[in-house]
Each structure stands twice: as structure tokens, then as C-alpha cells.
Amino acid sequence: MAYVARVEARVLDVDGLDALIAALRDRGWEVVGPTVRSQSIVYDAVASVGDLPRGWGDEQEGGAFRLVRRDDGALFGHNVGHDSLKRFLFPPRVPVWHATAGGPVERTEEQPRYAFLGVRSCDLHAVAIQDRVFMGDRYVEPDYAARREDAFFVAVNCGQAGGTCFCVSMGTGPRAESGYDLALTELIDDRGHRFLVEVGSERGADVLAALPSGMAGEVDVAMAREASDNAAASMGRELDTTDIRDLLMGNLAHARWDDVAERCLSCTNCTLVCPTCFCHTVEDRTDLAGQEAERERVWDSCFSLDHSYIHGGSVRGSGRSRYRQWMTHKLATWIDQFGTSGCVGCGRCITWCPVAIDITEEAAAIRATDMRHADDR
Amino acid sequence: MVAPETVGAQSLLPAPFRVASVRRETHDTWTLALEPEDGAELPAFAPGQFAMLYAFGAGEVPISVSAIGDGTLVHTIRSVGAVTGRLCALREGDTIGVRGPYGTAWPLATAAGRDVVVVAGGIGLAPLRPVVHELVAHPERYGRVTILYGGRTPDELLYRDELSVWGAHVTVDAAGPDWRGRVGLVTKLLPVIAGDPAGAIAMMCGPDVMMHFTALALTDRGFAPDAVWVSLERSMKCAVGHCGHCQLGPLFVCKDGPVVRHDAVAALTAVREL
Amino acid sequence: MQTIAELLTDVPALAALSPEHRDTIAGCARNRVFRDGEEVMRAGEPADTFHVIREGAVALETFVPQGGPVIVETLHDGELLGWSWLVPPYRVAFDCRAVGTTHTFEFDGACLRGKCDADPALGYDLLKLVAGVMLERLQGTRLRLLDVYGRTTGGRA
Numbered sequence: 001m002a003y004v005a006r007v008e009a010r011v012l013d014v015d016g017l018d019a020l021i022a023a024l025r026d027r028g029w030e031v032v033g034p035t036v037r038s039q040s041i042v043y044d045a046v047a048s049v050g051d052l053p054r055g056w057g058d059e060q061e062g063g064a065f066r067l068v069r070r071d072d073g074a075l076f077g078h079n080v081g082h083d084s085l086k087r088f089l090f091p092p093r094v095p096v097w098h099a100t101a102g103g104p105v106e107r108t109e110e111q112p113r114y115a116f117l118g119v120r121s122c123d124l125h126a127v128a129i130q131d132r133v134f135m136g137d138r139y140v141e142p143d144y145a146a147r148r149e150d151a152f153f154v155a156v157n158c159g160q161a162g163g164t165c166f167c168v169s170m171g172t173g174p175r176a177e178s179g180y181d182l183a184l185t186e187l188i189d190d191r192g193h194r195f196l197v198e199v200g201s202e203r204g205a206d207v208l209a210a211l212p213s214g215m216a217g218e219v220d221v222a223m224a225r226e227a228s229d230n231a232a233a234s235m236g237r238e239l240d241t242t243d244i245r246d247l248l249m250g251n252l253a254h255a256r257w258d259d260v261a262e263r264c265l266s267c268t269n270c271t272l273v274c275p276t277c278f279c280h281t282v283e284d285r286t287d288l289a290g291q292e293a294e295r296e297r298v299w300d301s302c303f304s305l306d307h308s309y310i311h312g313g314s315v316r317g318s319g320r321s322r323y324r325q326w327m328t329h330k331l332a333t334w335i336d337q338f339g340t341s342g343c344v345g346c347g348r349c350i351t352w353c354p355v356a357i358d359i360t361e362e363a364a365a366i367r368a369t370d371m372r373h374a375d376d377r
Numbered sequence: 378m379v380a381p382e383t384v385g386a387q388s389l390l391p392a393p394f395r396v397a398s399v400r401r402e403t404h405d406t407w408t409l410a411l412e413p414e415d416g417a418e419l420p421a422f423a424p425g426q427f428a429m430l431y432a433f434g435a436g437e438v439p440i441s442v443s444a445i446g447d448g449t450l451v452h453t454i455r456s457v458g459a460v461t462g463r464l465c466a467l468r469e470g471d472t473i474g475v476r477g478p479y480g481t482a483w484p485l486a487t488a489a490g491r492d493v494v495v496v497a498g499g500i501g502l503a504p505l506r507p508v509v510h511e512l513v514a515h516p517e518r519y520g521r522v523t524i525l526y527g528g529r530t531p532d533e534l535l536y537r538d539e540l541s542v543w544g545a546h547v548t549v550d551a552a553g554p555d556w557r558g559r560v561g562l563v564t565k566l567l568p569v570i571a572g573d574p575a576g577a578i579a580m581m582c583g584p585d586v587m588m589h590f591t592a593l594a595l596t597d598r599g600f601a602p603d604a605v606w607v608s609l610e611r612s613m614k615c616a617v618g619h620c621g622h623c624q625l626g627p628l629f630v631c632k633d634g635p636v637v638r639h640d641a642v643a644a645l646t647a648v649r650e651l
Numbered sequence: 652m653q654t655i656a657e658l659l660t661d662v663p664a665l666a667a668l669s670p671e672h673r674d675t676i677a678g679c680a681r682n683r684v685f686r687d688g689e690e691v692m693r694a695g696e697p698a699d700t701f702h703v704i705r706e707g708a709v710a711l712e713t714f715v716p717q718g719g720p721v722i723v724e725t726l727h728d729g730e731l732l733g734w735s736w737l738v739p740p741y742r743v744a745f746d747c748r749a750v751g752t753t754h755t756f757e758f759d760g761a762c763l764r765g766k767c768d769a770d771p772a773l774g775y776d777l778l779k780l781v782a783g784v785m786l787e788r789l790q791g792t793r794l795r796l797l798d799v800y801g802r803t804t805g806g807r808a
Contacts, residue, residue: 550798554712554722
């Protein structure tokens, strides 16, 4: 249900942000936010503002990512790294059940309550998309549902676009419109380093009420809007989504698939970094005595040969067919299945592809030579 | 926390069943009759639906139900890999994990009052057997019933003791000299279908190649495009539409199938490696 | 008592022939009856006849050394048996034996070859008819070659 803000925007300074982190922790949430690690931005436990990537921005292009220094000390002056909330809500490996002679028993490990700090609009949309996949139909994924139940979201509105971003094309940003409890926009000028705070839920309002916030003036609100406009105007990529479902499903024999297949390594990086990819498999194992067995749910990728294997062989044997599966699922058949695109325009698949394959470029190439308009042979 | 039920489609936990009987059909295919342990209630399977059968420590495979009724779930399994190999080695009294039912069922309600043609190829007869049982048990509900079955060799035919009871028309790809039945492609059996195909309904299951050519032959003979139903097969890990393995274009075969109308998927199955 | 010409009008396999051509070939036909297991044609012998099965079945068989006899096809009511009479070297390819008591129309292929040479229109009609049979048999055989019910589901490395 859409939350209609009854609370006006407020302003927090950096100490106030520290207080927010503490307040969330006091209320039993594990606060997870962006940190610098492995020369990228990685979501990790955040104890205070000191753990955030102060003064770090990033430069991203196809197949390239590097952190760069900013001179303004911004805490959220970077865009998204390879990591996403998928790793917390839909972890790479979770136990499903454990069995003895008496039969299988669901693994009831205590699920952490995460408060995610610094979530970009694209990633909020990605969470909503995975909500639809795992909880929106006949069957509910119990582990995802449990992790998701109490999750708290503090969004951050990007002040600049990343080098491969195209959330504007996908209608998923740059401003967070829904799906958050609180949304911050970082403002830095001679009036200080502060955050405009917008409220997106009842409990977001409750948490904010306990913090030392000030009133947001018109100038702050305007500055926040301008930051978002700046981000919107500086998108690294564009993807024309007009009729994209029919465009791709009508071009399944397009020569472009052969072209991309020559470049694609089937390395599965794109599916690993994509915040909406949900394919997984199960691994069943037993102890040496054969007395106890367990099952784990494990991330999988449609780029693997195993993904489509049935007795006799894989249905998608060629790399060409597997790239086509990924891209047509992400941009086209996802719409049939779940009512929205599977792509949030975060650009990760472009940045983290070792050979810089660009989903927006592939879509544009197919659109430019749409076989549906070719003369009948 | 979502509470698991002992067995049922909502649960990801296999429920323990006991193997009540084992019958060897061919050199690599066995039929197992399963009953719930602890007097639990047998879940209601419809013809065409499948269960995920779990071999302890080895894994799960999706297997269509091949007979329903008399308090057991019956599945016919071909030994083609690690998990099916273990399942086919089970003996009476052994424990097997079962979860289900999953998937869509054969359109028996739609078949009421109509001529029905069942075309099965190889192990594809197993998911169709519950349909045949229904057609044979209740002829008053349906028009003319024709059962067509193609197998590899006479030794690899399933349910041999039932085929003649059903009045099935059988053919094999090749045979030894003692075989007194038909040798030839299953589509060669189509001329035995009596009556006007325009109002008839056909249900098919078998290898993709066989279903493709049989569907063509059926529509050539006058079957309406929306009257031919097939059962699809894809890799399945979860059976609940979450793992992504079973996709055929926009369809999740585990929940949008496996039984689908042929004309609804023809454009998808025509694309290589989709 | 119907003449062969009249009986041939009921054979679907010959439906494409004009009545005139059907009468012509009827003139080269006679009734045959084969007991269960009786040889209809033998592999290697000159192909001077072909049959249309009226009632019964014929198994086409070959022998695979160390494997034994294999039935590669069975033909049934209304089907055409034999086309080697049309194509040099006019040699029968497979053993053909009756399965159950089998009635056929047996056609004198050598005689018909002569008539076709003299009347190309007849030859063209017969050839079209046989081509249709061959197409169906070849497609069926090619698909069986895939061995789709086998363990590899038809794929080949």
C-alpha cells in the first residue's frame, strides 16, 4: 500500500546520520551499508558514519570500474558497485532442510533483521522485483520471505549518475519514489554537510522522530531536486523500451545473437552482479555413512550448461542461446511473467562484463535491424 | 516464518513415503507404487501432474504420476542418471521423499463428450496412463477413444499387460523376427483414428521430435489447432516457479505446464535452443 | 464378384490414379494369398512384382550378423509393398514375409515397366504415386534413425 507522507521532509547533519545508525541498531536491526572493499563498493555491517565511503566516488564504463577520490568528503558520492542487496535477501548459499532417518526438517536458523542504508532507487526497484518473484505468486519462498519481513530501507537519492547507469530509461530512478522507510539526499555546500530526509513509512517516521533533525527549508528541498535532476541528466546509457517485449521475442533468430555469442565468455558475471537475477539450484548431500542428508539453495546462472540440462543433453547448448535466454528473459519475458521489466538500469552487467558487452547496445542493435520489418523472403 | 506442511505443494520439504511395490517394466524402467508413511493423507494428484521424488542424499527429479487411486501414488521412472538410478534401485519397504502435486493436468473435463486420441511415444506413455485409465473406466463420458503408442523395440514397451486391455494400437521402431505387431513411425498409426477429427481432442507425450511431427500430422488430418495438448519437459529444481530452470520463453513449465495446448507453445518450441 | 479393377477403386494408395490408369494396371494384377510366415519376396531376387496389401500384414526384414533378423518396417491394409521394380537394378532389398494370413493384389512389375515406357503419362502417374509412398517411408525411417526413444533422445555427438 502506498504510504502517503504525513511527515514533512527534515534535515539531518552527519552526526544525525550517526544517530540514525545507532537508533536502528538500538531497535534490533543489523545496519548494512556501503563500504570500500576490494577496490569496489561492498555492502557490509556499518557501525557508524566512519564506516561509510567518505570522499569516494567511482568511474565506471563497460568492463571497467575504479574508485576515485572526491574533494567534498561526500559519504554517498559513489554509485553502485558489483554488490547488491541480493546478497543479503537472497544469499548465494542457504540451507533449506536437514534430514535424518526421521525425515527432513526445515532449517530454522534465526534470520537477521537488516536495515539497509544507502540503497539507490534502482536497487529498491530490484528488491520489489524479487519480492514479486519470490512472494508474489502461488508459492512463497520461505527464506526470502523471512529475511524480507522486517527489513528496513534507508534510500539514498543519487546526486550523479554512474558511467553505465540507465535508470531513467527503465523508469526506476534516479529518485526513490517508493519502497523505502526513509530516503536521504546528500547536500554539501557552505551551509554544511547534511541530508534531506524524506519519510516513506510509518516506522520510518517513528525512527526519524527520535533523531535530532531540523526543518528542511525550501533551499534544501530545491537543492535535493537539483541533485536528482543532475543525476537524471547525466545517465551513462539509454535503453529504448518501446515495444521491447515484442521486439526481442520477434527477433529470436537475429544475427546479432551470433555476434554477441562471439564475445560472450559465459563467465556468468552479469547474472552474479544483477540485483534481480534469481536463478538458483539445489545441492543435496549426505554424510559418509549415508545417515544424514541436507539440501542447500545455491545461486545458479542461465549461462551454465547445467542450467538447461535434461537427460540426453542441455536444451541450450550454444553460448548464443544462453546469452539470448538471459537478455530476452531480463527485458522481455520477465514482463509476461511478473508484469514489469526485470532490468532496473543499474548498469552493473555492463560495468562488470570482462568483455564490456552492453545490454543497451545489444538491444539498440536489434532494434536498428528489426527482422520483423525485413522483406518477406 | 512460513510453516511447512507435511506434504503439499506449498512445502519445500519432501515427505517420507514408503515404496509399496516395485515392478520392472523394461531393462531401464521401473514402476513404483508409493504410500505415505505415518498414515498421512495421500495428496490428490490429477492426471498430468508430477511429483518431485527425492532419493536420500542424491537429489530430486520431477516424475509425472503414472497411475492414481487405490491409496498409492504410482510413478514410472527411467534410469538415466544419478538420482533416477537410485530411485530405480529402491525396493519394497524403502523410504522415498515426495513433494507435490505440481503442474497442470490433462484436460479431461474439456474432453467430455468428444472423441479422444491419445498418442504416446516411449516413456511418454507414463504421464498419459492415468488419462487412459480414466477413458477406459468411463467410456460413457467420452466419444470414440483411440490409444496410439510408439516404442523403440518390443522389449521397451511399457505396461504390456495393459496395452491389449486398452485396445491400444502399438508400433515400434524396430523389432526382432518374433514380433507380430507393427514396425514403423507412430504417425503411421494415425489412419486408424475413426470419426471426424474436427471435434476431437488429442493428448500427446513423448520426445520433442515425435511430438512435433505428430502434431503436424494431426493437424494435417483435420484436428483443430486448439485441440492438441502436449506435455513438456524441462530441467526442474524447485517445481514452484522460483529457480528459473524450467523456463520456455515466458512459461515456467513447472507451473504453467507441463501440460499445455500445443498451439500455445508451437511458436516457442519451433525456436531452436529456446 | 467384383473385378480387380473394381476392387482397386477402394484402395486409398491408388486413389491418385485416373480410372483409365487404374484399369490399365488392373490388367497386370492378380490376387494372391500368403499363409502366416510365408515369404512374399526375398532379398536379392529380381524385383518384378509389387503388391498392394488388401488384408493382413507384411514384415520387411533384414539380417544383422551377430544381431539376428531385424524387422525394419511392417506394412498393412491398403499399403504399397515394393518399388524396386521401378528403379534399376530392379532388385528386392529386404525379405518380405506375411504376418498372419495376408491377401494382396500382386502386380506384374516387368509388364508395367513396358506399359510405362509406351505410355509416359501412365508412367508419370505411377511414379508420382510411388514417390509419395517413398517420401512417407523415408521421412518415417529418417525419424526412426534419430532413435528418439533411446538413451540419447536422438542427439548425435
